Amino acid sequence: MSTPLEQAVHEALATVIDPELRRPITELGMVESVQISDGGRVRLVVLLTIAGCPLRGTITADAQAALSAVPGVTGVDVDLKVMTQAQRDALKEQLRGSGGQRGIPFNAPGSLTRVYAVASGKGGVGKSSVTVNLACALAAQGLRVGIVDADVYGFSVPALMGITRAPTRVDDMILPPVAYGVKVISIGMFVTGNQPVAWRGPMLHRALEQFLTDVYFGDLDALFLDLPPGTGDIAISVAQLLPKAQILVVTTPQAAAADVAERAGAIATQTGQTVAGVVENMSYLEMPDGGRMELFGSGGGAVLAERLSATVGEDVPLLGQIPLEVLLREGGDAGVPLVLGRPETPAALALAGIAGKLASVPRGLKGMPLGLQPR
Numbered sequence: 001m002s003t004p005l006e007q008a009v010h011e012a013l014a015t016v017i018d019p020e021l022r023r024p025i026t027e028l029g030m031v032e033s034v035q036i037s038d039g040g041r042v043r044l045v046v047l048l049t050i051a052g053c054p055l056r057g058t059i060t061a062d063a064q065a066a067l068s069a070v071p072g073v074t075g076v077d078v079d080l081k082v083m084t085q086a087q088r089d090a091l092k093e094q095l096r097g098s099g100g101q102r103g104i105p106f107n108a109p110g111s112l113t114r115v116y117a118v119a120s121g122k123g124g125v126g127k128s129s130v131t132v133n134l135a136c137a138l139a140a141q142g143l144r145v146g147i148v149d150a151d152v153y154g155f156s157v158p159a160l161m162g163i164t165r166a167p168t169r170v171d172d173m174i175l176p177p178v179a180y181g182v183k184v185i186s187i188g189m190f191v192t193g194n195q196p197v198a199w200r201g202p203m204l205h206r207a208l209e210q211f212l213t214d215v216y217f218g219d220l221d222a223l224f225l226d227l228p229p230g231t232g233d234i235a236i237s238v239a240q241l242l243p244k245a246q247i248l249v250v251t252t253p254q255a256a257a258a259d260v261a262e263r264a265g266a267i268a269t270q271t272g273q274t275v276a277g278v279v280e281n282m283s284y285l286e287m288p289d290g291g292r293m294e295l296f297g298s299g300g301g302a303v304l305a306e307r308l309s310a311t312v313g314e315d316v317p318l319l320g321q322i323p324l325e326v327l328l329r330e331g332g333d334a335g336v337p338l339v340l341g342r343p344e345t346p347a348a349l350a351l352a353g354i355a356g357k358l359a360s361v362p363r364g365l366k367g368m369p370l371g372l373q374p375r
């Protein structure tokens with residue numbers, strides 16, 4: 001029988017969340033022991049997944065704070081140790097599921113994660129900015145969200161999310177850094193400095209496959225893949241590796257941009273994927289007098305949605321139009337996405353509206369086997 005104090009201490013510990021795995025440390029086998037002295041001093045031994053875990057300071061501080069708040073606790077000592085190989089193996093099995101079978105979890109028959117491959121025809125239309133803002137808007141609503149920055153030649157997601165930390169490796173399992181509640185993995189985290197990546201098709205395919213297999217995302221509601229512009233190797237790889245991924249096409253209102261973007265969306269007809277919708281970015285600039293200056297013309301998003309609907313034979317909606325906004329660019333430079341930093345701006349409201357439309361679709365059963373057996 002545990003005393004009320006012991007019970008309160010255990011309840012407090014269950015609120016300490018591992019920053020990378022996003023689960024209580026008590027569920028992850030990370031609490032080796034808890035001792036409470038007669039005077040109410042708590043001695044906690046935490047097992048880290050790896051030596052030199054970059055988040056040991058956060059875990060220690062969070063445990064200190066949670067335990068210190070328990071009435072009757074007079075002091076807290078946190079000791080850190082490292083898991084043995086057997087403990088690590090048990091943790092990996094717990095996270096990945098038993099059976100040791102490795103694969104892309106988002107393709108598992110029971111996976112309800114909605115996967116969005118964010119594509120554009122041309123570069124620089126705001127695909128990465130849209131990706132991070134949509135992901136953060138959904139995470140702010142309480143959804144579990146991940147981003148794979150698959151834009152191998154122009155990876156920019158870590159900077160847009162203010163992430164400078166490398167992922168943690170637990171043997172062959174990669175734990176993605178988390179920013180604003182979003183788990184992020186990028187090719188940019190595996191190259192040193194600002195070196196250009198000059199990989200060819202098969203290597204890109206392998207890198208993406210490894211991201212999707214080895215990175216532990218846990219159960220996500222939504223996964224965004226920020227694709228390189230165009231209809232290149234990665235788009236084909238995504239279709240092969242994640243056949244359930246829906247394509248989200250970002251374009252500007254310019255007719256020429258919409259033409260190129262149509263090719264990025266129309267790839268769905270060859271790969272059997274669906275197109276979730278079109279996002280028009282840089283739609284207009286709001287002038288001080290309240291007027292709108294259409295810097296890049298108008299109507300490109302609507303035309304593209306219409307044409308894609310005809311091409312893929314399914315209704316492809318125009319999900320929203322995002323105005324030009326200096327603060328969006330500044331937020332990107334500062335690593336604070338606009339929807340979080342300046343949610344009241346028209347561009348942030350447009351992005352939040354698009355996220356709301358994505359969130360309102362029930363967790364995807366589309367493409368899932370129904371599990372029907374012939375009688």
Ligand SMILES: Nc1ncnc2c1ncn2[C@@H]1O[C@H](COP(=O)(O)OP(=O)(O)OP(=O)(O)O)[C@@H](O)[C@H]1O
Pocket residue numbers: 120122123124125126127128129130151154156228229281282322323324325326328329330332347
């Ligand atoms: N609505 C907007 N208002 C103002 N600036 C924007 C807007 N959308 C994007 N930008 C800016 O435009 C530039 C390009 O955006 P971003 O990097 O998101 O595009 P991209 O399509 O992902 O580019 P690429 O795929 O070529 O890397 C960035 O400097 C970004 O801050």
